[in-house]
Amino acid sequence: MLTSAFSGGFMSYVAWIALVPVLFSISEDSHRQAALKGFVMGLFHSMTLFSWIVYTMHVYGFLPYIFCIPVLVLLASYIALYSSLSVFAASFFKGRPFLTALAFALVWVCTDYARGIIFTGFPWGFLGYSQHEKLSLIQVADLAGVYAVTFGIVLFNGFIYWAISLAAKAKTIGCRAFGVSGSCVLLFFAIFFAGYFYYGQSRLQEISAKESNAGRSKIAMIQGNIDQSVKWDPAFQIFTIEKYVAMTKRAAEEKPDFVVWPETAAPFYFLFDKSLTKAFLDSVKDIGVDLVFGSPYVIFKNKEPEYFNSVYSMDKEGKIKGRYDKTHLVPFGEYTPLKDWIPFIGKIVPLEGDFSTGDPGRILETASLKIGTQICYEVIFPRLSRLMVKNGADLIVNVTNDAWFGKTGAPSQHFAISAFRAIENRRTLIRCANTGYTGFVLPSGQVRSVTGLYEDAIRVGDVPVLKEASFYTEHGDLFIAVCFAALIMCFASGLLVRLSKK
Template structure:
């Protein structure tokens, strides 16, 4: 028995269709288009149309069939975007290639459920008279926001990040966060798909949506360009000369005692070269010291003496350990600040750990998977977002993966940080697209909080990022390098810094209201 499909205006349009080969191919095409909009391909315009094949394929189908199409597109998207997970597992654990690919497919299959829920939910709401073109942006943002903290919390490749080079557009994130750009992209896709399906703008509801979309596409970049210019014209609230050292230490050598002396000699040389330009702060990458800095001894003394010799503040990453009340040994991923007098003055322990890197989610079920990071005990998260104090400025440190968590980042700035530092070791990813994706996502933290961001990465990509999200200087990948630059901050306290993900919360509430209304109304 055929099921009658209903358009958003309540008009019966066609019999519900089941997924066929055409729908499957459209779903695959949509996933590939969306993936290509991200680094390293960086074909960002494709994000404006990548959902169109999926939305067209789902039109007139039952919610369950639409979910299957969305899941297929999502699977293709994640396999093409985070394929480097398999590379990392095979290179740095004992897991064989086929099993690593299986883990990647399992991970992508779970994440693809969000794409499935989007298309399936959209069709479910459409059947109950909710206009898809209007609810699609809120529904997508609600699901993206959920993905950022639910289950294992994996906000990587949020749709809005694809537009990191569209500087006029990204200025809006100081209000909406990255989710505002995601919403605009989905709205554009939804309107385009509706116009294609209607073969024009005469269908009721299409013209108003097209009018609103046109206003947004014109007004948002113009407002962003004006805002960036206004920020640039403000006298800086402060300045600081900062140096980064990119050691380019191979991951295979990083913890080998035979290379310990060579590693430290490289950082001594880089620091000495940078110190000639008189920076006030020198930044080394995540876990730069191949030993436990907290342990007294000649290695620790050498680092303290280096800061004193060049009379600089020295920030660097180092593993640390603590013992629990039960006697269990826990490892910490720590950042240390050493003063020009050669004294340790403050530390920060990484709060947001990397799944499968520093811990294995659901260890009992995934007992065969080892952590990628070698550790003497269970890697434990830190608790407090430390704000480091210098004579001329305060700053917060994001360690590695923490740079893709906007809600965590704003806590540092809300706590008084004038600028941000991201220390990371992306050597795990090899020459894949992951280092480029990581850098692209971190640029949004600068705009959301209107602070400069300094990035020191072991093998790259190190960078200096301005408060408007522009990458002022970008270092090479897999080369030893140092760079000194001056960072300045406007002293602006943004809406996002003060209130966080209000826009995402609003989208979630709108989605819940639509679901509640649709549940009461039933299929029309």
């Protein structure tokens, strides 16, 4: 049920009831049994949601399936520890459905936050992302990020659990079982969810109106659809440049403010590889548009190379105005963690050496706008987008190469994650991918002009440029601190109840 909620459409509503069964299943269990059930739930959910890892490891990591599947199981087992902890915490409040529901939601979002930090972080597949199409349900993200949406979903599951438990109790011993405490709990849930849904609907209308009245910028994006198997082949480098240039010339006919190419669209070390750099500059200088493009970069310090996954901003005269270097790298994709301990495991990306990290929050400038650039995997980390908007970014630009994922569920999951960065910071997000999905996400979360997968595509859009700062942009993850404090209070009250019974 959890995994099906990420399928989109009507199925996304399944998330709002998917956790009810596990709460009932632990009602008579020990804490250890509850933790085990939470682990099993998380294990199978993670294995199905992240099954695309097997494809990527097999096709581009050249690992046999016999090794790819254990990698998936290992990752899923790690993620399952977090859901196990949430169910384990809920089991401490057996017989008190309200505290069960509240503690379950609080621990769930706190462990999500922890998962986004521990071991460099892997905040992919949070439950809130399943609702990316339900705009009125996700506007609270501008208050507390995707964590607020996840909290609402998990707490609603807890409310259903409480309501059914109370109905069963009333049937057994009479309606007086509802009592004063039941009325208070019902009032709490009624106020919370009424506020949640009212805020979402009213905020959606408000932001949509602001989008209509905001200043506009015309942006073009090029989806070159370069096959990953030939992307770094020297025989195809000139072909790749020529293809992007030809598509950019067509896009330039609509006179965009700037044109965006995807991550590593120029598949060579820009400014270091002299012949390819000259061919590139000779090709683009006559187009007459500002260009934002991805290309790796290398410098030498003490005769040792340092490699960067970079994005450049170039004006219409061919002058480089700035460079952004990726700050959050993909383990085993762009660097090899613990390579001194596990030297037999290397990177999937076919480039020399490990990449180095750049400076977080660096802004690129075009002729008229400041842009916050997120390269591929970086967009799954809310903090990075928020930092760029705080530093003055008018737009968020996410360039990516999702060709690694093939036609699996990963590209749509990745797009759903990136859409939340627009809502959280109330900025238009420009998402340009090599093979899709490419599209615009407005500050309200509305998606425009999305391409399909594996097609040559040009997208030109007139998008709003909002200047206001959201509560989340200004205050960050304050909600997580509140959840943690509330969680301590829940366990403290539970402990007091147990001591009073002794």
